Amino acid sequence: MENIIDEANRCLNCKVKPCSKACPLGNDIPTFIKAIKENNLEEAFNVLTETTVLGSICGRVCPHSKQCMGSCVRGIKSEPIKIGELESYVFDNALENNLKIKTSEELNGKKVAVIGGGPSGLTCAAFLSMKGAEVTIYEKQPKLGGITRYGIPDFRLPREVIDRTVEKILSLGIEAKCNQELGKDYELDDIADKYDAVYLSFGANVSSKMNIPGEDLDGVYGGNELLETGKHPDYTGKSVAVSGGGNVAMDSARTIKRLGAKNVYVIYRRAREQMPAEDYEVEEAMQEGVEFLFQNNIVKILGNEKVEKLECIKTELVQKEGEKRLAPVNVEGSNYTIDVDYVVMAVGSKANKEVISKTGLETTEYGNIKVDEKYMTSKKGVFAGGDLIGTKATVAWAARSGRNASEEIKKYLLGEE
Ligand SMILES: Cc1cc2nc3c(=O)[nH]c(=O)nc-3n(C[C@H](O)[C@H](O)[C@H](O)COP(=O)(O)OP(=O)(O)OC[C@H]3O[C@@H](n4cnc5c(N)ncnc54)[C@H](O)[C@@H]3O)c2cc1C
Structure with missing residues (x-):
């Protein structure tokens, strides 16, 4: 963007934050934009990482006109603030300058497996790792990213943006086991036995x-x-x-x-x-x-x-x-x-029937994995989210369920259910 500060200065910093309410992740948009106005990109990144780790991706591919920008008050009489561009600018800057994501130790000693390394799995893994859990992602493809890498073409989302995002998330201390397909290389029970909790996020990418x-x-x-x-x-x-x-x-x-x-x-x-x-x-x-x-x-x-x-x-x-x-x-x-x-x-698109049936988990009438309000499946300690449970199929909605599920997994691991 030509002048990031000029664009940020157009933000009215509305008290009721309609843009944040329209963001599936609930990003605190006026506050991160305020930090940009003050030329404090590190603070802007800190505000955003309270709710997301996918800013460089979401800033580029979210349907902004139907989400944050569609509710921007500036948009009533003129052009809405370019929120997506501001978000990716802040994240791109943080990835280039290796800004750190804040972490804590609440979940030290707890082991969680995430199956499927798309937006939902990456987000869940990141938020659990930020709280000190030892997280391993199992992924069938050679690289992480899910549909953002193996679906959205690079003329819409450059591969280096995905690479840098994944690298940042893994740098929290997450282990990635790629070329590892559930239902072929291992079964759910093999994994569930080895970890304190499991998050299933292997998507729904069958036409x-x-x-x-x-x-x-x-x-x-x-x-x-x-x-x-x-x-x-x-x-x-x-x-x-x-x-x-x-x-x-x-x-x-x-x-x-x-x-x-x-x-x-x-x-x-x-x-x-x-x-x-x-x-x-x-x-x-x-x-x-x-x-x-x-x-x-x-x-x-x-x-x-x-x-x-x-x-x-x-x-x-x-x-x-x-x-x-x-x-x-x-x-x-x-x-x-x-x-x-x-x-x-x-x-x-629908979920993969064969893989799901091998897990033995209950499904919905649409063939998605069934979860309760805490994202727990019919098997105790096994959680699921993203496209696999039939959330609205966008990157931000998949990430939202990954983040919210990480909160429920945390409570489960700490015995706070
Ligand atoms: C072509 C296309 C374009 C899209 N464009 C946009 C867009 O512009 N904006 C937007 O917001 N949304 C878009 N979407 C929707 C969005 O990409 C998805 O809603 C989102 O990626 C879902 O995230 P997820 O993590 O739930 O699943 P996925 O992204 O599907 O990730 C699932 C992961 O699990 C892995 N996996 C699958 N099976 C197994 C297995 N058996 N064992 C281990 N791993 C497995 C997959 O390889 C993948 O890495 C698009 C979708 C498609 C298909």
């Missing part, structure tokens, strides 16, 4: 299906899997349809366009205003040449073994009783076909 004819043809992919593995077909000169309107749809479409596809169509049932993706992502995707078919839906995928065409239908939006969002309704007789080579499903 949902549309359950339409033709979905099993060659050339139909899940957006989450494409982005996680980076294993794409050769798109050169091909036409690709992406079904959905959220982060996964945008990141898939933009990645595929960059990989050389001739045409990329995002097919979304509702209108642009209803898209869960951030406005800037849609704007940038359009500039990059991604085409949007709003109020259209895929009815069938056609082809002989391999995808050849899509049958689509137009939709109209109607207000249904008891529903908050406008509902898309197919317009009878508006069916048409388009030629495509590949179809990417980005219509939602």
Whole structure:
């Protein structure tokens, strides 16, 4: 940002802090901005680390317009304060200058295992470690970061930002065991027996299906899997349809366009205003040449073994009783076909059924791990959070449950339940 202090000085330091209330992590935004105004970046970092360890990441990828910035009083008559940019500035500065995170010794001698090193697991591990616990993270991938590394493309979140964030968190004294997959290299009971508590945070990164004819043809992919593995077909000169309107749809479409596809169509049932993706992502995707078919839906995928065409239908939006969002309704007789080579499903994500069933833990009707109000699963001493328990699927919400669960784990370990 050109002038960080000028931007901070625009903050009205509202007493009621609507921005903090709209932040899933409850970051004390006016107070950290006040420290920036006083040119005290270390104090700004100290204020933020009361509630978050992911400032460099959240500052870049949170849906700010729907969270903190969407509630900024400055935004009523002019531009809201660029809270995300200020947050990442403070964190980037702290990581570069190796500023220390404050720690205590309450949990000395207690051992906790965290399974899954994404935003939720990293946050839980960090807050437990800050309190003196000995924490080990078990992660199936070669590196930590979760979807921020194996999902969000680097044109939105540079890899060095994740590397530095992870390094800082591990520097609290956390051990990381990577390439260690639950359900394959070990089972939950093997871990639970060795630790005083376990936090499960292995996410929900399996693409949902549309359950339409033709979905099993060659050339139909899940957006989450494409982005996680980076294993794409050769798109050169091909036409690709992406079904959905959220982060996964945008990141898939933009990645595929960059990989050389001739045409990329995002097919979304509702209108642009209803898209869960951030406005800037849609704007940038359009500039990059991604085409949007709003109020259209895929009815069938056609082809002989391999995808050849899509049958689509137009939709109209109607207000249904008891529903908050406008509902898309197919317009009878508006069916048409388009030629495509590949179809990417980005219509939602779910947890990995096989891994969960091996844990023997109770699940919700949506297939997520069931927890009580203290984040404890059906097994005593085993806690869970993040996408795995079905929180709102954003980095900040996953981190919030990691931090809040760390408080409950602390009480459990100290016998204060
Ligand atoms: C493509 C994409 C783009 C997104 N963009 C944004 C965005 O811009 N802004 C935003 O706020 N949110 C975004 N999200 C949502 C956000 O990334 C997630 O809500 C968040 O990462 C969830 O954190 P988590 O820690 O619960 O799970 P994850 O990030 O999924 O982390 C889970 C971790 O567990 C590991 N794991 C999985 N299975 C096992 C196993 N069996 N054993 C051991 N480890 C395992 C995984 O490798 C991973 O490291 C996006 C999601 C996707 C898929």
